[in-house]
Amino acid sequence: MPLPIVAIIGRPNVGKSTVVNRLAGVQEAIVYDEPGVTRDRTYKPAYWRDREFMVVDTGGLVFDDDTEFLPLIREQALTALAEASAAIFIVDGMTGPTGGDLEIAEWLRQQPVPVLVAVNKCESVEHGIMQAMEFWELGLGEPYPVSGIHGSGTGDLLDELLKLLPPQEDLVESDEIKVAIAGRPNVGKSSLLNAFVGSNRAIVSPISGTTRDAIDTLVERDGKTYRLIDTAGIRKKKSVEYGPEFFGINRAFKAIARADVVLFVLDAIDGVTEQDQKLAGRIEEEGRACVLIINKWDAIEKDNETIYEYERDIRSRLHFVDWAEMIFISAKTGQRVEKILDLVNVGAEQHRRRVTTSVINEVLEDAISWHTPPTTRGGRQGKIYYGTQVSTQPPSIALFVNDPDLFSDGYRRYIERQFRQSLGFTGTPLRLFWRGKKLRDLERTERTVNRATRVKTK
Structure with a gap:
């Protein structure tokens, strides 16, 4: 209750x-x-x-x-x-x-x-x-x-x-999914929240900066509970003076850090801005699952190719979160809003997902057979001994290798693509930690793992 x-x-x-x-x-x-x-x-x-x-x-x-x-x-x-x-x-x-x-x-x-x-x-x-x-x-x-x-x-x-207060009742514990609604000012975050709950839960105004606090709303659907967190619009740092807006933006960053899934709201009219790119990087850095919400889609003149052109452009400019699902909506008319929570469910499930060591090593074996690790001019070749998942939220996999320096960025991206193609991990960032045989490499990577999972342990 x-x-x-x-x-x-x-x-x-x-x-x-x-x-x-x-x-x-x-x-x-x-x-x-x-x-x-x-x-x-x-x-x-x-x-x-x-x-x-x-x-x-x-x-x-x-x-x-x-x-x-x-x-x-x-x-x-x-x-x-x-x-x-x-x-x-x-x-x-x-x-x-x-x-x-x-x-x-x-x-x-x-x-x-x-x-x-x-x-x-x-x-x-x-x-x-x-x-x-x-x-x-x-x-x-x-x-x-x-x-x-x-x-x-x-x-x-x-x-x-x-x-x-009314008499104490037994409370039913629910495994709620925390969903932060984030984006630049005036992209429709509060309108989206109101579309979810069907009432004026947050003040909606064409004036930028209406929402200042991170606002929690509980929504239930199909037996699941979602804590929706509307946040203040995040402007460029140089444009923000110390005061209410400064505090509101800090609350927004904290809301992103404590969320399971971030609904990253973009304005279809404005397209992707430099500030949107920085926010995408922040979401990936925090290790949060993400759904890209392209709002005000009803205001765009469209033909059969428009949606595909928009998606290609957005993904190319938001490469930090190219793994995120994307949906085109209108918070004003309610168009496709009801489908967002389905994508949230997928992102939250994948964010918490754990894969067995045997499955991870099957994927690695297959990936190496198709594309062997690079060899240096001196004849040294990288070797991947085995991999195992070390944490969730986000999924993090440690790969034990002979020397991390032997693996180029391109090959590391290839291994991540193979994991995603074989195992999914749709809608969530995926962390790969390359552990060398040397003790100092092991200790350094362990510290990195701890930093990456700090948000979860809080």
């Missing part, structure tokens, strides 16, 4: 994301001293005593202003309340009650959700009690003084919160 949800509500810049971080015990939401940094609703798992639940951060609520993203933020907050078992209304103990707080309190009284008032920025216990007393006028019950930064007072708040 799903975990109960607790919605975090409040004005801009009262410290909602800081409190979310404290309750969830992580530092993943963007915390920056600027109103409106959090726009979409962002889910994070939390627990207290023997209970698990989800906290959902929402954008700052302002009711008397309909400019920019504020109407969309209100819609996100209302959606969060609709699915929540309880809400925590965050107010600022340093400023005291404001007209905005009173407006939100009146709005919350109209919602069918129990509400707790948390008075944030009460770093001093003695002064915190006095600060909290001012918020009785909101008419929402006892205000609890807390400090999102230091954690003081959150225990009492959570004790009261547990009384509002």
Whole structure:
């Protein structure tokens, strides 16, 4: 059964994301001293005593202003309340009650959700009690003084919160597949997420940079659970100033690192840019499975050859991920969106795949019989003794040879192609480690294997 949800509500810049971080015990939401940094609703798992639940951060609520993203933020907050078992209304103990707080309190009284008032920025216990007393006028019950930064007072708040959650149910463990949706700004990542879930889960806007946090959404299909992670658009480093966008891009890179599969979204109108090429290299470097999503395909004038010309051009320019599956979609119309998860399943399965040593050596034997290792001018020839798979996510194979320096890059690529042709590994990078007989070669390769699998072990 799903975990109960607790919605975090409040004005801009009262410290909602800081409190979310404290309750969830992580530092993943963007915390920056600027109103409106959090726009979409962002889910994070939390627990207290023997209970698990989800906290959902929402954008700052302002009711008397309909400019920019504020109407969309209100819609996100209302959606969060609709699915929540309880809400925590965050107010600022340093400023005291404001007209905005009173407006939100009146709005919350109209919602069918129990509400707790948390008075944030009460770093001093003695002064915190006095600060909290001012918020009785909101008419929402006892205000609890807390400090999102230091954690003081959150225990009492959570004790009261547990009384509002539904009775504990046995949770069904699911082997979820983590899917990061990544790409440049404004290529349609949030639109794709909304097309998956059938609702405005993330704010969609033609303005670049709408999504700033990495946003998790759970989707179930055919008995499988997918954690979809929408990420901030990743621009060129030189174009990014320190602040919310800087933090959002760092979250996007972390989302790629913790994903099983990356949906790499490209704009069919713009084609492949230099930044897309760098992102492809990042995905391969992190060892993540990948599906190339060519979005806005409905906006392209086509004939019988168009799709083939596009695919050839994209694969030639994104050679880092030439092993990835490719699909042409329209997130706006929903065209082929339902087929994406089938490709995700393939990529995730191959990413976790393990092949026996005997099968690996059969492939090697066949490959060597067709194309023997090169011989140097001095008469030294490379020899491959045997191979074995040493890890998964991504699949990594160690090849034991007489001297790694005797194998050219071309021959190494040939061996990788033979593995892919014989064994598949569709949609996932494949690591080959060439281990020499010398002890220092063995030690050096072992360190390389450890670095390549570090993401998995985390």
